Amino acid sequence: MALDPARVVSQLRELQELTGDENGAQRVAWTETWDTARAWLDGLLSGLPLERERDEAGNDWWTLRGDDDRAVLIGGHIDSVPNGGWLDGALNVVAGAEVLRRIAEGATPPLTVRLVNWADEEGARFGRSLFGSSAASGSMADQDELRELKDRDGVSLPDALAASGVDLDRALEARSQLESAAAYLELHIEQGPVLESMGLPLGAVLGTYGVERWRITWTGQAAHAGSTPMDKRRDALAGAAKLALEIREIAARVGNGAVCTSGGVICKPGIVTSVVETAEQLLDQRHLDASSLAELLDAAQAASWRFAQEENIEVDWERIWSIEPILFDPSLIDLCDEACREVAGVSHRLPSGPLHDAAEVARAGVPTVMIFVQSLRGLSHTKLEDTREEHLELSVQALDRLADATIARVAGG
Incomplete structure (x- = not known):
């Protein structure tokens, strides 16, 4: 089956209706609504020849085995902030699912391809962002502090994790998931005004700011x-x-x-x-x-x-x-820039002010890059968050081309 970018937009609208209300998205990690979203995402990939796994940190993985065990990862997060937007996080995993579907319905790829839905990127309930990706990268050095975190209702983080089948003491075992990773790709809305101010739909991300x-x-x-x-x-x-x-x-x-x-x-x-x-x-x-x-x-x-x-x-x-500041892989930035130009005719290289799971993966030594798609008015973390549908479709196409180019580069290298 050919890539269908319009289907991604339709699925994102479906998710919006399923897990949002009049105030915006409500997919806060470690809640029932988030579990509903995760199950919905799993359903998008049913019937495909994929291996499904939930690791020790609560990250969900779908693996398409290729001729080589080295893996190109496509990732993102489906959790949101309270009263959040319909695209932040969800775009990257839903678009990734579409790209994985397209690859899975073709010939066996030369490399293994994996989609990951990282657990609790936002940190909205307990204030600890990048939970799942920091566990996988091995940078989660603050476990004693994590044990003391509580939400506004007095529920502790370890208890909330346990309710979702995650043992905090074992979370770092998720590090094994990156052992075969050869590259990591992530699509995200910009969450800022730069691309819109320049009249550009897409851009290649240089890295994430240090904080x-x-x-x-x-x-x-x-x-x-x-x-x-x-x-x-x-x-x-x-x-x-x-x-x-x-x-x-x-x-x-x-x-x-x-x-x-x-x-x-x-x-x-x-x-x-x-x-x-x-x-x-x-x-x-x-x-x-x-x-x-x-x-x-x-x-x-x-x-x-x-x-x-x-x-x-x-x-x-x-x-x-x-x-610290995280700089992405120069060769992947070049491939990303080229993919953006192929589908949109133009591109721009820019840094990311917000943090992303991609930063943690890069910290683990995995070559990493991100694609940004324009955000209208630069707004995010609000129900007013939006991106033109034609730009969303271009971003799915760019991610697809970047995935193919990366697989070819790694396999040929």
Whole structure:
């Protein structure tokens, strides 16, 4: 059977109806709705000569055996954030299923081809993103911390995993799944405005940004709002406010795609009649270049110490999480760029600000690349997320051509 990109769009609409509501997609990992989506995806591939497996981390695999055990992987995730969009994650696995179907209904491929649905990419319920792919890559070094995670209802992560048949203590055994991997391919909506601003449907992804994520605590002195002169105040919020504005200038100075975000400030005592005594500020910094990422952090910390002195307050930095920039395989980027040009006539190479399972696979040493398809208005993680259907169909065609080119490259190498 020939590739049918329109069928992918139709299936995505079907999934939207099955697992969404008036607020958007509700396929949060480790929930019944997510299980429904996983079973639905499995049904798309029924009747094909595939080996089906769920590994120790809850990742689902469909394997088409080829003449060689070396495998080209096509992957993604079907879980969503609460009230999410109809394409984030789902596009990559549904398109991958269509490509796998096309290959399976032809002659035996020279290499093994595998589709993977990674478990809990979003981390929406427990705050731990890339769960399944980090287990498979072997980078899940925070298992003791994972045992302490709970959702807003007080359910622990290990208990939620157990309800889905996953034992946290065995999750790292999923590493065996990548032993034969020769390449990893992933299609995703851009989740940003770059391709739309350039009038382009598709692009080849260079890699994923490195991330520095910190909690900054500013400490001053609570005092009565009415009786404390302005020049006598030790206002913790003043430091946080200055830094929130300064990081814009820092990002502009470093440039080349640098982004800095002050994602939240919690003030105490948090009443209108008191000067703020403590302000807990969240900071997220991202860049594709490791030295530039370090420059962002150094500049923000230096600025915070200056502001603390100016306001006669104290400041303390606590790292929440970090990941180094991940650069994708240059030869696969070339193949991806060529596939985009073949189906769309044009292409563009761009980095990814959001993280993806592809980053974890690349960290494990597997040659990796991603295709981006344009996102309307750059919106994602919202029910307003959308992409033109003709662009979705082009992205399926590009993934299909990239899969063929990669199989030929690996088999011939």
